[in-house]
Amino acid sequence: MSGDRVQRTSYAVDVAAPAGVVYGLIADTTQWPLFVPPSVHVERLEFDGTSDRFRMWVTADGGVKSWISRRSLDPGRRTIDFRQEVPAAPATSMGGRWAVEELGRERSRLTLVHDFTAADDCPAATEWLTRATDSNSRAELAQLKETAELWTKLDDLRLTVEDSVRIHGPAELVYDVLYGVEDWPGHLPHVDRLDVREDQPGIQVMSMESRTADGAVRTTGSVRVCFPHAGRIVFKQTATLPLVAAHTGEWSVVPDETGVTAVATHNVLLREEAVGALLGPGADIAQARRHVHEALSRTSTATLDLAKRHAESAVRILRPGS
Incomplete structure (x- = not known):
């Protein structure tokens, strides 16, 4: 860290939820992409209950950053100390603490503290880090507060949808279709337009216009992190459908002795306040779950079938005598 000056920021928010609920949301890093807006994906590397090491990808000031972090969890004190192993540029160090304070049976205060340095105290780098840390910290606390305050309904609002298809063909060709989103508009009836850029290898930022079952056109945005050697593509929607508060998922290609299983998994947090307006007066969460499940399954299956074909x-073309 040499002689670089340490910058510190601190943010806090009061939450109408028990301290244990709030701590649980920040303790499980694998759930962050669904509950923390800047988080795109977390790949857990080590975990023993009190020590956590993971690689994460986040959106920051219009781009995508990635780093490996270590955390020390203290459930008794409800604190989590974190430190990036190799900070994402332009930071030369980045760390801090999450702390949850009990204010009452169903009230708590969540505090997030950061400390960081920029190389040679560069003013532009320091300003960028301050701006990105401020923006992400406020977004994180706001979403965590909103999610924690739904704690009595959270199980009903969370939904996982999984579809799979069996394919008798090479895993590489299946992955090519799932990766090559620029070709989707010409082959998938529900995709009207799709723009994608890949400024960093394996990091796709895309905007898509898709057509719903009733003919309406909706625009979503996503960040996708691609692992070609593992046959995986994970994603986080940065602009969701009106009924969806958060949407993450994964495309995976799993080869075996006789072929390939391609799997689409979606994790969704529903937006309760939008249910009546979008599905009609009297509609409830159960109807919203069915509606979203059917829509995601329809589009996922179409994409998987395209990869299969x-x-x-x-x-068949390569088979002798065909």
Whole structure:
């Protein structure tokens, strides 16, 4: 850290939820992409209950940053200390603490403290880090507060949708279709337009216009992190459908001795206040769950079927005598 000056920020928010609920939300890093707006994906590397090491990808000031962090968890004191192993530029160090203070049976205060340095105290880098830390900290606390205050309904508002298809073809060709989103508009009936850029290898930022079952056109935005050697693509929607507060998921290609299983998984947090306006007066969470499940399953299955046709057609073309 040499002689770089340490910058410190501190933010706090009062939450109408028990301290244990709030602590639980920040303790499980694997759930952050669903509950913390800047978080795109967390890949856990080590965890023993009190020590946590993970790689995470986040949106920051219009871009995508990635780093490996270590955390020390103290459930008794409800504190979590964190430190980036190799900070994302332009930071030369980044760390801090989460703390949850009990204010009452169903009231608590969540505090987030950061300390960081920029190389050679560069004013531009310090200003960028301050701005990004401020923006992300406020977004994190606001969303965590909103989510924690739904604690009695959270199980009903969370939804996981999984679809899979069996494919008799090469895993590489299946992955090519899932990765090559720029070709989706010409092959998937529900995709009207799709713009994608890949400024960093394996990090796709995309905007998509898709058509719902009733013909309405909706625009969503996503960040996708691609792991070609593992046959995985994880994603986080940065602009969601009106009924959805948060949406993450994964495309995976799992080969075995006789072929490939391609799987689409979606994790969704529903927006309760939008249910009546979008599905009609009297609609409830159960109807919203069915509606979102059917919509996601319809589009996922169409995409998986496209990958199946592509891979199996190539096999037939290459087969001798065909």
